[in-house]
Amino acid sequence: MTVVRSLVLFLLAAFAEIGGAWLVWQGVREHRGLLWIGAGVAALGLYGFVATWQPDAHFGRILAAYGGVFVAGSLAWGVVVDKFRPDRWDYVGAGICLVGVAVIMYAPRP
Template identity: 80%
Template sequence: MTGRSIALFVVAALFEIGGAWLVWQGLREHRGLLWVGGGVVALGLYGLVATLQPDAEFGRILAAYGGVFVAGSLAWGVVVDGFRPDRWDLAGAAVCLAGVGLIMYAPRG
């Protein structure tokens, strides 16, 4: 169950971050409305993937996903845009991912 949940978080991050990047490229980099449209579709798919999480608590899932989004955004910047995170970026992402672990996977009674 944890492995499936982590995989869904990764897929959701790819859709959300990728979708936002496509909208950014379409508007700010003047690549056109097809890029924006692709981004809108990807953002919709992000919302769909989020509903597939095994946990039924919307607030918990979205709160935990926030940490995945932070780390994923930095990783996207490295891979796609050549961004070079500093130690504070990396430390912040690690703190966020630790929060994901606590929120989603801590034992509950």
């Protein structure tokens, strides 16, 4: 159950951070205004809290593993929201990152 909880929290964190950054991007780069920027800042703040709910107590480990989730999640966000079409190397790179997440977070430790 701990692994499932951790995975759900990684997905929630990815949604908050990537979504927040996208909202700020839209507010600034696409001139959508302060409301979009404010929503983005709030989502980014939520990301900071979600990361603290991970069952592992080591900040460095959580953030290092989340980096891999962020890479894969960013590509997925681009596909769904911006109609980005990753190439095979994007998929390979994201897969490598997710393997890294699994090793960092879920490898057996004494």
